[in-house]
Amino acid sequence: MIDILVAGGGPAGLAAAIRAAQAGLEAVVVEPRPAPVDKACGEGIMPGGLAALHRLGVRPAGHPLRGIRYTDGRRSAEAAFRGAYGLGVRRTELHAALHARAETLGVRIVEGKVREVRQGRDTVTAAGLTARWLIAADGLHSPLRRALGLDRPVPGPGRYGLRRHYRLAPWTDLVEVHWSPYGEAYVTPVGERLVGVALLGRDRRPYEDHLAAFPALAARLTGP
Incomplete structure (x- = not known):
């Protein structure tokens, strides 16, 4: 059986x-x-999750993550993981x-x-x-x-997620969490020339409309 x-x-x-x-x-x-x-x-695995994968014998390819940065475009705070790396995958x-x-x-x-x-x-x-x-x-x-x-029942309003990948070199080894009054953007390096951007918000809107709430991030992604 x-x-x-x-x-x-x-x-x-x-x-x-x-x-x-x-x-x-x-x-x-x-x-x-x-x-x-x-x-x-978001495609970011924290150190504890990565250790759990290794115990299962699973070692996916990806980009090492040193820590997390939070920013609203004017202020930011960041911290490195203690003693281990995560993985963007x-x-x-x-x-x-x-x-x-x-x-x-x-x-x-x-x-x-x-x-x-x-x-x-x-x-x-x-x-x-x-x-x-x-x-x-x-x-x-x-x-x-x-x-x-x-x-x-799930309390509170639902939220919607959208994601795209950009073929460009990561500018950091941190997961970046950008926030605005309309939602959050999770930026994760997942390869040598690949960055994932996941947008999360309460409104069902096109990806470009959500991204416009993060002008500094949008400029970096669509710059020269």
Whole structure:
């Protein structure tokens, strides 16, 4: 019998399956999309997260991160990480590295989607598979969590994220967090000539409109 059935083959689901395999358990991941899957995110892994990846045997390529800088265009504050570096890494690179490691450890990855769950006395059945335990790793807005009645209301208004990559040399080895009354911009070097910019705000607007709230950053990204 399968020990661990994981609904969702993103970074969280694959990390759970890898850890289960390292512990000698049989893990199966059910995921509808082929890896790697891209989505908007900050693409910065803090030192603790990087150490956790290394314990899983996962070492994605990326750009070392020395610390974090916060700025509103007039004032700034920064600090270096203590004793270790983080890593700026494309989400696709991270996902591919986790996927490859899972397959190396014998984790079976099944194309499909968990829609219904049947709970037995000592087992759980989903997607035609029966296991001792089920891990719901099917995303921030987990349909499985909602179907099981485990959802909780999120206080406050929702926020929207957009991201682009710029083919230019990073100007710093820090993650930069720019903020304005309209939202934040997370700037992460992810390669020798690649910088990721993720914008987060409460309004659903085009990327260019969000970026305009950060004129100094926009000038650096679109300069000569």
